[in-house]
């Protein structure tokens with residue numbers, strides 16, 4: 001009985017950063033994503049679904065995901081290579097997908113790598129350096145081996161802590177000290193430091209972004225669902241999370257076919273709620289494929305949310321606000337719309353953080 005409660009508790013937490021919004025709305029569409037986009041997925045454990053249902057996919061599911069990407073002609077790249085490609089002048093492949101894995105668990109080595117090898121794919125693995133070599137975690141030797149195979153190794157902090165729990169003045173100092181510690185280890189074991197970062201728990205603020213830029217980082221991944229496009233903020237890249245529930249083949253296929261809403265500007269920049277609650281999100285959107293009146297918003301899986309729009313049909317401003325006060329540590333606003341003729345879906349999400357709420 002206790003185990004069951006734990007399962008639902010974990011699932012509920014997962015739902016906070018991944019609303020099940022389009023499961024009903026998008027079930028019927030079929031199509032493929034617009035060019036110039038990257039469908040990025042985030043994984044944690046593989047084959048540990050009994051123990052970690054909210055963060056593990058089964059081995060069978062992972063194989064089915066790669067099979068889908070292969071059969072549907074996706075070009076599977078590391079995140080760094082995919083970002084280079086969409087900002088280059090080169091002819092773009094029609095569909096680009098990226099597999100990312102956070103935390104560097106041992107099951108990556110045991111289960112995911114052999115399957116990726118079968119398909120000839122590589123992935124981007126975000127490593128928290130203090131965890132390396134621990135029980136259930138990859139060793140530096142395995143990580144070096146992955147790097148040799150063409151996998152991309154990204155930084156996921158040294159301590160994997162909640163940086164936003166520090167007082168506002170201290171965050172950037174603590175973050176920078178942690179970054180330097182991780183660099184020392186990356187240099188020692190891999191002879192280089194990463195160019196990509198993934199924020200622990202997806203939590204970031206503008207000061208942390210400044211530090212990453214100062215250290216030459218090219219991009220950083222968040223934990224908000226969505227599709228990367230040329231307009232995306234490089235330091236808050238969206239990824240679709242995968243677990244047992246969302247990793248079912250239909251769910252994966254939906255995300256693989258999703259389009260970016262094409263948000264060219266989002267306000268506020270800081271995800272930490274400091275003023276009114278519920279907070280208001282303002283998005284400037286350039287998209288001639290949708291009617292702004294078709295936009296819907298969801299608050300972590302709940303429809304109690306309003307969208308107002310103004311502007312011309314292809315470029316408009318939308319204001320999104322929850323109906324109720326947000327009362328958890330992390331809350332997502334997700335905005336979706338179908339295309340005018342209904343065959344495609346567009347998605348954008350924004351993370352709000354309230355560090356005063358417990359982890």
Ligand SMILES: [Zn+2]
Pocket residue numbers: 102103156160200201
């Ligand atoms: Zn993590």
